[in-house]
Amino acid sequence: MTGVGAALVEEAIKKAAIAWISVADGAAVGLWCMPLDGSLIIVSGPGEQAAPGLAEASRASVRLRGDNGGLIVILEASVERLRPGSEDWDTVAPQLANKRLNGRGTADEQVARWAETGCAVVRLTPVEEPPVASPDLPSDSGAEPPRETPARNKTRRPFRLHRVRRRR
Template sequence: MEDVEPLVEEAAKKAAVAWLAVPGAGPSYLVWCAWLGGSLLVVSGPGEQAAPGLAESGTAEVTLRGDHGGRIVTWTATVEALDPAGEAWSELVPQLAGKRLNGGTELAARWAAECVVSRLTPADGAPLLPLPEDSQAAPPKPSPATRLPKRPFRLHKVRGARR
């Protein structure tokens, strides 16, 4: 692997969450993650977060935010599911479990039995993806819980207010 882009590495070191866009899995979704060993690690499975299509995919687009809360970088990652019997698992997963608030050795054992730990490594030679010009905000989904607000009650006329 070539050297990691400095912006990607710096943003990923500070990131606690990332948005992933997996080909064929629908819209981007938010995941808890940690940057260890030059890669972003994501745990998914029973009792953990859902990451649709990540374990089966070979690539994903990763978007990270900056200190101000806005998007600062989007990059293409190669996805690899770590093998619980492998060397990378024994090196990285105990550190990942230690970063969890409720982490410990039993957590890593549960991940080995029930979950998938995916390693997202910046793709060699892949350029950073350009940031979009628009906000990409989606309109709120319709819900029966919403209603039109009533006009505010006023006991007296408000002076100086013209229509």
């Protein structure tokens, strides 16, 4: 990657707090991320955000937004899972835990929990393929229908203390 495309990707990654990531032909999932040295670091797994298939993937498609909140670039990235006990894990995981909002416990406790429960800490690094940027971005919104989840409940009619009469 050279020129304007590389500068756009670099700037978008620096400012990223959330990225929409899809693996293979799967739907894009919005994930919290931390920029680090031109890459995005993501944690997923038990007690953390769900990123189906990301930990096992070798490549992923990443959509990043700009300052105005709209999509500005789509890029392909290589996926590297950081293993507990490795030098990369010991360097990156504590930084990620410190940036984690609303985390339970201290950063060291979070890192230990991630290692014990099998959470995946992955590094997404842009590959040398040219990114898709304006004016070649897709014109559709990319929105998908809501996925089935056990969190959805059927809503009941609201409780009324007094009978309400309908006017004719």
